[in-house]
Amino acid sequence: xxxxxxxxxxxxxxxxxxxxxxxxxxxxxxxxxxxxxxxxxxxxxxxxxxxxxxxxxxxxxxxxxxxxxxxxxxxxxxxxxxxxxxxxxxxxxxxxxxxxxxxxxxxxxxxxxxxxxxxxxxxxxxxxxxxxxxxxxxxxxxxxxxxxxxxxxxxxxxxxxxxxxxxxxxxxxxxxxxxxxxxxxxxxxxxxxxxxxxxxxxxxxxxxxxxxxxxxxxxxxxxxxxxxxxxxxxxxxxxxxxxxxxxxxxxxxxxxxxxxxxxxxxxxxxxxxxxxxxxxxxxxxxxxxxxxxxxxxxxxxxxxxxxxxxxxxxxxxxxxxxxxx
Amino acid sequence: xxxxxxxxxxxxxxxxxxxxxxxxxxxxxxxxxxxxxxxxxxxxxxxxxxxxxxxxxxxxxxxxxxxxxxxxxxxxxxxxxxxxxxxxxxxxxxxxxxxxxxxxxxxxxxxxxxxxxxxxxxxxxxxxxxxxxxxxxxxxxxxxxxxxxxxxxxxxxxxxxxxxxxxxxxxxxxxxxxxxxxxxxxxxxxxxxxxxxxxxxxxxxxxxxxxxxxxxxxxxxxxxxxxxxxxxxxxxxxxxxxxxxxxxxxxxxxxxxxxxxxxxxxxxxxxxxxxxxxxxxxxxxxxxxxxxxxxxxxxxxxxxxxxxxxxxxxxxxxxxxxxxxxxxxxxxxxxxxxxxxxxxxxxxxxxxxxxxxxxxxxxxxxxxxxxxxxxxxxxxxxxxxxxxxxxxxxxxxxxxxxxxxxxxxxxxxxxxxxxxxxxxxxxxxxxxxxxxxxxxxxxxxxxxxxxxxxxxxxxxxxxxxxxxxxxxxxxxxxxxxxxxxxxxxxxxxxxxxxxxxxxxxxxxxxxxxxxxxxxxxxxxxxxxxxxxxxxxxxxx
Numbered sequence: 023x024x025x026x027x028x029x030x031x032x033x034x035x036x037x038x039x040x041x042x043x044x045x046x047x048x049x050x051x052x053x054x055x056x057x058x059x060x061x062x063x064x065x066x067x068x069x070x071x072x073x074x075x076x077x078x079x080x081x082x083x084x085x086x087x088x089x090x091x092x093x094x095x096x097x098x099x100x101x102x103x104x105x106x107x108x109x110x111x112x113x114x115x116x117x118x119x120x121x122x123x124x125x126x127x128x129x130x131x132x133x134x135x136x137x138x139x140x141x142x143x144x145x146x147x148x149x150x151x152x153x154x155x156x157x158x159x160x161x162x163x164x165x166x167x168x169x170x171x172x173x174x175x176x177x178x179x180x181x182x183x184x185x186x187x188x189x190x191x192x193x194x195x196x197x198x199x200x201x202x203x204x205x206x207x208x209x210x211x212x213x214x215x216x217x218x219x220x221x222x223x224x225x226x227x228x229x230x231x232x233x234x235x236x237x238x239x240x241x242x243x244x245x246x247x248x249x250x251x252x253x254x255x256x257x258x259x260x261x262x263x264x265x266x267x268x269x270x271x272x273x274x275x276x277x278x279x280x281x282x283x284x285x286x287x288x289x290x291x292x293x294x295x296x297x298x299x300x301x302x303x304x305x306x307x308x309x310x311x312x313x314x315x316x317x318x319x320x321x322x323x324x325x326x327x328x329x330x331x332x333x334x335x336x337x338x339x340x341x342x343x344x345x346x347x
Numbered sequence: 348x349x350x351x352x353x354x355x356x357x358x359x360x361x362x363x364x365x366x367x368x369x370x371x372x373x374x375x376x377x378x379x380x381x382x383x384x385x386x387x388x389x390x391x392x393x394x395x396x397x398x399x400x401x402x403x404x405x406x407x408x409x410x411x412x413x414x415x416x417x418x419x420x421x422x423x424x425x426x427x428x429x430x431x432x433x434x435x436x437x438x439x440x441x442x443x444x445x446x447x448x449x450x451x452x453x454x455x456x457x458x459x460x461x462x463x464x465x466x467x468x469x470x471x472x473x474x475x476x477x478x479x480x481x482x483x484x485x486x487x488x489x490x491x492x493x494x495x496x497x498x499x500x501x502x503x504x505x506x507x508x509x510x511x512x513x514x515x516x517x518x519x520x521x522x523x524x525x526x527x528x529x530x531x532x533x534x535x536x537x538x539x540x541x542x543x544x545x546x547x548x549x550x551x552x553x554x555x556x557x558x559x560x561x562x563x564x565x566x567x568x569x570x571x572x573x574x575x576x577x578x579x580x581x582x583x584x585x586x587x588x589x590x591x592x593x594x595x596x597x598x599x600x601x602x603x604x605x606x607x608x609x610x611x612x613x614x615x616x617x618x619x620x621x622x623x624x625x626x627x628x629x630x631x632x633x634x635x636x637x638x639x640x641x642x643x644x645x646x647x648x649x650x651x652x653x654x655x656x657x658x659x660x661x662x663x664x665x666x667x668x669x670x671x672x673x674x675x676x677x678x679x680x681x682x683x684x685x686x687x688x689x690x691x692x693x694x695x696x697x698x699x700x701x702x703x704x705x706x707x708x709x710x711x712x713x714x715x716x717x718x719x720x721x722x723x724x725x726x727x728x729x730x731x732x733x734x735x736x737x738x739x740x741x742x743x744x745x746x747x748x749x750x751x752x753x754x755x756x757x758x759x760x761x762x763x764x765x766x767x768x769x770x771x772x773x774x775x776x777x778x779x780x781x782x783x784x785x786x787x788x789x790x791x792x793x794x795x796x797x798x799x800x801x802x803x804x805x806x807x808x809x810x811x812x813x814x815x816x817x818x819x820x821x822x823x824x825x826x827x828x829x830x831x832x833x834x835x836x837x838x839x840x841x842x843x844x845x846x847x848x849x850x851x852x853x854x855x856x857x858x859x860x861x862x863x864x865x866x867x868x869x870x871x872x873x874x875x876x877x878x879x880x881x882x883x884x885x886x887x
Contacts, residue, residue, distance in 0.1 A: 242451060243446060243448050243451040243452045244451065244452055244453055244454040244455070246407060246446065246452070247446060247452045247453065247454075247514070247517070248454070248465070249405075249407055249438065250405060250407065250438055250439060250443070250444040250446075250518075251438065251439040251465055251466045251469050251517065252435050252436065252437070252438035252439035252440060252466075252469045252470060253435075253439075253465060253468075253469040254435070254469070257469075261454075261457075261465075262454050262457075265454075265456050265457075266454070266455070266456060339456070340455075340456060341455075341456065341501045341503070342455060342501070342503050
């Protein structure tokens with residue numbers, strides 16, 4: 023199958039790219055000011071040289087750089103991302119514990135923004151020069167221009183504090199001990215505010231783009247052909263205009279999907295969502311470099327994976343691509 | 348003649364343009380009939396309003412254009428009075444339409460079969476399996492090779508002529524009583540055009556349809572028309588049978604249009620002593636390779652196969668061929684947009700094909716190109732003056748001087764110096780082509796390569812631009828390499844002609860030899876495909 027071969031080729035390339043990213047990140051962290059051992063020792067209250075030496079030895083920080091690099095890279099090859107000094111746990115365990123929460127949040131926001139954005143954009147395109155169309159575009163502009171954290175805080179004020187409909191923070195009600203369906207419902211309730219907040223910005227972008235793209239597609243000759251066939255306006259809108267207009271949206275969606283690991287720091291912080299974003303923020307403040315490197319690795323891997331997926335989807339959507347490659 | 352009652356009857360139709368257009372009415376008090384079993388040709392130049400009446404018949408008028416008077420009677424009912432929904436029921440079912448651009452008139456993301464099946468779906472006919480079967484039968488009827496494969500193809504996998512056949516299949520799917528063909532062959536090369544015209548005539552006779560055929564080309568009119576309606580500035584200036592209009596045109600505009608057809612009048616052979624050639628092309632080869640995939644072998648296209656010719660100073664050499672003949676690649680090699688695989692190209696002695704880097708940049712100015720599409724070849728965001736001055740400025744001419752020169756050039760090509768501050772979209776197609784010519788002249792070239800430079804223009808504009816080229820050539824002692832698919836145009840301007848096919852030179856000689864005494868079968872075939880030839884021969 024053509025696709026199988028393509029996927030294999032792309033994965034091979036991806037491995038090379040990831041390897042280069044790992045090396046690059048490693049040196050980037052090496053260049054950061056501050057000695058992790060000194061910070062660790064400082065926080066422990068001990069500053070004598072002997073203790074520092076012991077710490078460095080324990081974490082291999084006394085070795086020459088190339089040895090450290092070799093250890094790090096060979097570790098990753100065996101899925102060992104090192105040890106978080108601060109949390110006292112393996113990096114991989116920390117990340118895997120937080121990853122599902124982040125993917126749930128960003129994934130929901132992704133689907134929400136894409137679906138609503140395309141629907142709103144198509145509606146605005148069909149109602150061009152009508153008040154209803156202008157209202158959609160004005161809203162989209164508003165969401166696009168408003169800072170995310172402000173929307174988040176206002177949503178909390180309105181829906182949690184004032185109306186009391188939705189929980190203000192966290193992923194589930196602490197101590198409620200829900201299981202099964204009740205747990206799903208509880209998480210879903212907690213998910214609504216952060217996911218919507220996160221989705222608004224991208225939704226606005228998709229709305230604007232879908233509208234512009236559809237208006238352009240509706241000028242094309244094949245739309246006139248479709249009308250000459252006597253097709254109903256709805257069919258023309260969906261089958262001829264929207265399908266052609268979706269091509270640039272796919273590219274943009276691929277970009278957004280790539281940000282799913284690292285793109286929710288602000289939202290996770292405001293809503294106390296136990297995800298990767300907050301973990302990264304903490305790691306940064308505490309100079310927990312191994313953890314930081316681990317998160318970088320995962321977000322890079324995700325970007326690469328979604329790039330491949332985007333390319334495949336694009337091929338499915340546009341038959342002309344296959345021929346060209 | 349035909350004494351059937353008309354299928355379509357347009358009575359005193361007036362269509363108003365939106366405010367701010369260059370005139371008030373798209374068409375004014377237009378009346379004509381189209382009867383069963385006849386091909387009614389509506390002829391006019393762009394802007395004559397010839398397509399507008401057709402759009403009114405289809406209910407596809409552009410936004411802002413509306414009918415203010417008259418009626419369009421189809422089968423006794425006034426189409427102008429229909430609601431959009433009622434009109435939609437007629438489209439595709441009882442009135443079919445074919446458009447000019449086969450390259451863009453099909454949805455690029457849908458298979459050809461599905462697009463034909465859609466016509467049945469739109470009118471709720473048949474099951475989806477029957478729709479596919481009928482689509483296949485239609486593809487067969489319009490003569491597409493391997494219809495069982497074509498039905499699963501996407502439009503980009505078909506040639507221009509094949510796509511136009513698909514369009515025809517679509518328009519005929521439900522056996523409409525009236526077929527509207529809006530410039531259906533304008534974008535095709537001569538031989539394909541001849542085939543499509545043949546197909547339309549053939550289907551029309553077999554099915555006894557009424558056909559409204561819109562064109563700007565009197566050659567095409569002579570080939571297909573039963574009756575002719577000549578339009579100008581939104582009004583009908585002449586209406587009659589094809590014979591009457593072509594042989595005894597009453598209106599002076601019709602006569603002017605007929606005269607503007609590039610004719611086969613061939614320039615007298617000038618006794619030439621051959622001076623040292625300006626351009627000498629020897630054994631040029633160029634192969635395009637597409638990388639193979641898992642299932643398809645790598646493809647090789649020989650765009651140029653051992654091409655040799657010379658061009659003397661002051662001479663105009665025409666390169667004629669169909670699309671895919673390699674004529675454009677040859678032109679691109681001459682201006683060094685493309686590098687030949689082997690062979691040499693020398694320009695008054697210097698080996699142009701071997702130049703590199705700075706040296707090439709300096710020499711480039713000696714050969715300039717005029718492109719086919721006057722719309723696409725100018726940057727819409729640059730003022731015309733700047734577009735022209737850019738070349739000289741890149742070659743070190745001071746800005747002020749280059750701009751002044753641009754004004755002079757615009758004057759020279761007949762646009763006036765005021766044009767420098769305007770943007771390309773403010774000009775018509777013919778005017779833009781003049782800008783393209785001014786731009787090519789700005790670098791003071793010795794040789795100009797014109798690649799289908801007048802193909803996108805109306806006949807009368809074509810004649811003007813050709814005249815301008817001829818005049819400039821004399822005045823500035825230029826040489827011209829004129830690439831075209833249109834033998835009629837080549838006949839008008841070229842001293843000698845090279846006929847190409849599949850990357851090879853089939854025949855070359857003086858224009859007289861090639862056009863009057865063609866030696867090769869392929870040249871004769873091209874000459875025979877010219878629309879209106881029989882008529883012209885009869886008139887001569």
